[in-house]
Amino acid sequence: MAPSTTVADLPPSSTTDSFNSSAAAEENDIRPFFVLHKASSGSKSTATVKAKRRIESPSPKLAKRSEIESAGEEEGGHFFSTLRFKVFETVWSKIDNTIQGVLRDSNSKVFSGIHDWIWESFESIRSSGALSLSEAVRSYPVLSQPSSKQLFTALVLTRNLEMVDDLSTFEDLGSHLKSQGCHVAKLSSTDFSAKNGVGGCLRGLLRQFVMPTVDVADVTILASWYRESGNDKNPVVVIVDDTERCSGSVLSELILILSEWAVKVPVFIIMGVSTAHDAPRKILSASALQRLCATRFTLSSPAERMDAVLEAVFLKPCSGFTVSHKVALCMRSYFLCQDGTLTSFVKTLKIACLQHFSLEPLSIMLEHFCQDNQLPGEGTALLTEATMKHAFDLPSVTRNKITRSTCEMLPQFLLDLQRMPNPWCIVVLCIYEAGKFDKLRLLDIFCETLDPEARYLKYFSPPAILNSQSNVSGRTSVIRRVLRKLRDLSPAQLSSLLKSWERLTAEFSEINDKVMELHPFMRTVEAAGQRPGIPTSPKKHASRSNSKLEKELKAMTDKISAVIEFMLREYMKPVETVPFHEILCFKNVDKLQSALLGDPRSRIQSDLLESHNILHCMCCSQRGTTLLPSMHDTSILYMLAQEHAEVINLHDWYQSFKTILSPRNSKAKTTLKSKKRKDRCEEPEAPAEASIQARFCRAVMELQIAGLIRMPSKRRPDFVQRAAFST
Template structure:
C-alpha cells in the first residue's frame, strides 16, 4: 500500500532542485549568504508510531536505490543539540557515499576528523561531484572522451541531499529551528530536500516552527494510508484467504483486533501476535504438520501415512464426528488405523473445500449487509468474520435484522448489490458448489431487468385502488367503514412482481449462507487449523514487570535453572546472587531499614562459617558487593533514600503483586 505513496514522494523529490549547479560553489557565488526555500515533504504518518521505524527504513532504502545515495535519517533521541544534528547528517551522508563509491581511487572525507559544519559538507559535495559528474555510465564516459570536454559544473541532475526527520514533534525546537535556518543559507551550495515525519496534523508543524523559519520551507503534503487500511489488506492476504490454511480462533482474533483498534494501531504488533500464535500452535499441537495448502497433496499424503492415529482420535471434533457416524463406520474408525487414515485424508480435503466456500460466501454476505443502516453485522469484513468464528451466524439476531432490512431494498440498490456479488464471484476461483450460485445471480439480474416492462401494470393497479377509494360512500357508520377498509387492506397485501422477486432473491441467498457459512468449530479437525489459546498469547503480550522481577529475586532458580539455588521460599542461600540475598533480607524489615544492620545480615549470609575469610580485605569486597546490590534494588524501585535518618533507607513495596 505504501508503494503509491513512495512513488509520489520519490517523484516529488526527483523534481526538486532541478536547476541546481555546482558553479554556486565557486567564486563569488560561494560567498553569497542569501537564503532559498528548501523543498520539504510533510509526511503525515498517523499515530501508529511503532510502525514508523519500518516505514522510514523502507523509504530510505527506496531513496538510496532510486533517487540519491545521499540520505540522512534523524530521530529526536540522537539530535538534542545543533552539533548532534550536523554530526548525524555528516556522518550518515559521507559514510553512505563512501559505501556506494563509484571509484576505488576516490578518497572520502573522514567525518570524525572534519570540522562539524555544513561548509564541510558543501566542500565535500563539490569535490566529489565535480569529478564523477552525476554518476556517468561507462557508455557516457567513452562518448565524452571522443567529444569535447564537458564541464562537470553544468551537470543538470546532481543528486539531492535528502534529510529525513522521523518524529518532528519530538525534536528540541531551538536546535531544529537553527538547523533549518543554517540549511537555508547553504541551499545555493547544497541541493537539500527535507522530509518531515508528522504523526498528528499540520498545526504541530506551525507550532514547532515560527514564521521566520517556516518561510524558508516550500512544503508539500503527503498522507500515509490509515492503519485500518493496512489491517484490511493484511487480513485479506492472510487470515481471510482460503489459500492460507492456518487461522486464528475467535478469542485470539478478537484479542489481537481489540489491541490494534483500541490501544496502538500497530500492524507490526498484530503481525508479531500471528507469528507467536503460529509458533505456539506448531509447538503444542502434535498434528500441526497437517497444515499444508491443498496444492501440496503429495506432501500431505506422506504426512497422513506418518500420522499417529491415537492423536487424531483424541481430537474433540473428531470424537463428535465419530458419534454421529453410522455404527459400522464408528467401529472401523476406532479400531482400524487404515480406515482412519483414509477418512483423515477425506476430512482434510473437505476442510479445504469448506474454507474456499466459506470465504466466497462471506464476501457475498459482506457485500449485501456492509452498507445497511446501523450495520447490524458490522461495517468491515473482519467484523463479520469474527461473528462467524464465534457461532453459526445465521442463528444470530444481527443476521435476522440484516435479512429484514434487505427486504426493504429498492430495485436499484438490490441490482447494484447483485452485480457486486457477481463481480466478486467472477474474480475468484469458484468451487463446484458455488458455480450454480453465480449462474443464479445472472438469472436474477435478467429478471430484474425484465421488471421494467411491468411498471405500466403496477400503475394500472394503483389507479384501480384509487377508484376503489373513490367508490366509498360519503356517509356511512363506523362499523361498515372499518369492514370496507379491512377488505381493501387484504387486497393490498398482494405482493408486486418486484417484491416477489426480491423475496425470492433474499431467500435464495439466505439458504446458501446457511449451507456454506457454518461455524468453523463445528467442522471436524478444526483444532488442527485453528489456534485459540488466548492465555498463552496474553502471557507474551500482557506483561507484568513487577511480578517477573519479584519472582526472579525471590526464586532465582526459576530463571537460572541451577541446582545450587534450589531452596524453600523462606531460606536464603549464600549461592544466591547478591541482589537476591539483599532483596530477601529487606523483606524481613519494616518501613525504614538500617543500612548497617542490613550489611551485617548480608555478610553473615555470604560468609561461609566453615571457611572463614583469610584475606584482610574480604569484608571490603563484601561491602562493595552490598553497595552494588542495594543500588540495583534502588534502581528497580524497591527502596529509596530518606531524610528522616541518614543511615536508613525507606522500603517502597509491600506484599505480592
C-alpha cells in the same frame, strides 16, 4: 519486553536443539531481574516453565497433549521436531512474503505521488535558469527573488503514533526514489541530537551523498559535489523519517542552512510525521518554518494496512495456517489496546505460528497446503502410528464421532479441510464488501465470523432485530451493523455492492447463483430510481414515485439480507467446527497471551512468593505458611514486606528478618542476655550479626533492582518505600 520473553516460554517437551539454543541466548540477556535469575540458577529454565504451566493452564486437554507429545518424542521425536521446524520456516516465509508484498502495494501509490511531486518541482527550479559553475560553488548567496530560499518539503503523514512500522516504509521510499535517479540520503532522529548539533547531521548527509570519509560538516562540499559529473541532472532528496523525535533546534538549523543553498543545490526534504500535520509547527523555529514550502502526503492508516494483510494472509489462499476465534480476539485486542503497530501484529502472528508448530505434531501437514494444492502420498507416509493415534484423539475428531475406521479416511478429511475455507473466505469478503459502506474494519468482521458457535446468526431472528433497534449505542455487533446499514444504502451503492459480490463469488457457483437471482430486482429498483428523473420535478409527483422507490428499495434490502443470512447459515462454517482443524488452526490463546505480555514484574512477585516451586529444594518443601531460614533471603524479605503498608521501617524489617534466620532456641536466650548471643555465634545454626546484615543488605538490594522497593529518601532515611503491590 514482552516479545523477548516469548522464546523462553516455549514448552520444554517439544524443544529441539534449535529452540533450546535460542532460549539459552535469551537467558544470557542482561535483564533488570538478572540477579534473581542468577540466584535460582541450575535447572531453572525448564523448571520455571513447568511451574508456570502448572500454575497457568491446568486444563486437562493440555496435559493430555503433552503426554502424547512425550510419548511421540520417545519414538524418534527428534526427527519430527526438526521436520516441524523446517516446515515452520517454509510456512512462515510464505506468510512473510505475502505480508511484505501487501505492504509494498499499499505504499506504491503514495511513493509515485511523491516522485511526481519531486520531479515537477525540480523541473520548475531548473527552468528558472541554470547557474554557472563559479556561481554555484562560491560562498555568497545568489541574489535573486527573496522567495528563492524556499525549500520544497513533503510531509508524509504516517498516521500512527508508533514509528516502528514506518521505518521500513521510509527505507522503501528511499530506494524507490534512488531507483528513479534521485540522490537520496536518510537521516533519523539520532542524527539530530542536540549534542552533535547541526554538524552531526550535515556530516551524515555528506557521508551518504559525497563519500563515506568526509569528516567536515561543510555545505560547500555538497555544492561542489552537486556540480560535478552530471550530478546536477537529478534532485537531492533528504528523508527525515521521524520528525517528532528530532531535536527541533538542530532540525531548524539544518533547514536554514539548506535553504541558504537552495538555489545552488535543490534539496527536497521528506519529513515523516507520525501525529498531526501541524507537528513541525511545534518543534521548528519560526524562521525555519518560513522557509518550508510544504506539501502533504498521507500513507494508509495502520488499520487499513491491517485489513489488507488479514485479507491476504487468512482470506486469500496463502499458507493454510489459521487462528481460532479466541486467538483472533486476543490479537485484535492486543492491536487495538496495547500496541497498534503492524510490526507487533506480524510478530504476534509469528509467535502464534511458531507455537503452533511446536505444540502440534501434525502441523507438518501444512507443508503440503503451502506448496501446492495436492496432497502427495509421501505426506501420509510420514504419519507414524503414534501420530495417527494422536490425530484420531484430537478433540474435534472425537467430538464428531469419527472413529478410527481406516487410515485412508484421513487424506479425504484433509482434502476437505483444504477446500473448506474457500466458501468461508468468500462469505467473509462479501460481508466486508457490504461493511465498507459503514467503514467497518475487516479485523472486526474476521473476529466475529470466526466464532465457532455462530452467535451472529441470532441477529436474523426477528426479536433480535427489534432489540437491536432499541439499543443503538455502544459496541454493537458487526453483522448487525452491516444489516442495519443496508437499509440506508442508495440504489447506486446497492448495485455496486452486487457487482463486487458477483466478482467475489465467481468461483463458487452456489452462492453466485443466489447473487445472480438478485439482479432482476436490482433492475426494477434502478428503474424506479430513474423514473423521477430530474430532481427538480413537481413535489407531489416526486413524493409518489419516491414512496414507490422506497418500497422497492425495502424489498431489495430484504432480499440482500436474506442472501447474507443464507450465506452465513449454509457456508459460514468456522474453522473450529471442522474435524481435524487442529492441524491448521492455532488455538492456544493462553500460551500466546503469556508470550505476548511477559508481565515480568508480576512474574517476579509471584515467583518470589512461591520460590519453592522454582527451587525444588528438599529443605523447605513441607512448609505451610511459616517462613523457614533455609529459604532464599530475597524471598523471605519479600514475604515479610507483604505485612507492611506503603513504607517499611528498615529496622523493623531487619529485626524480623533476623528473627527468622536465627533458630528459635537461641532466640529465646538472646532475649535474656544479648551478650551471650555473641558467644554462640560459632554455632552453625546462628549466623553472625555481620553476616545477617550483609545478607539483609544484599536481599534488599536485589529487591530494589527488581523494582519492588525504593531506597530511603533524604526526607525519611529510615524507611524504604514499596513500589509494587500484590499482583
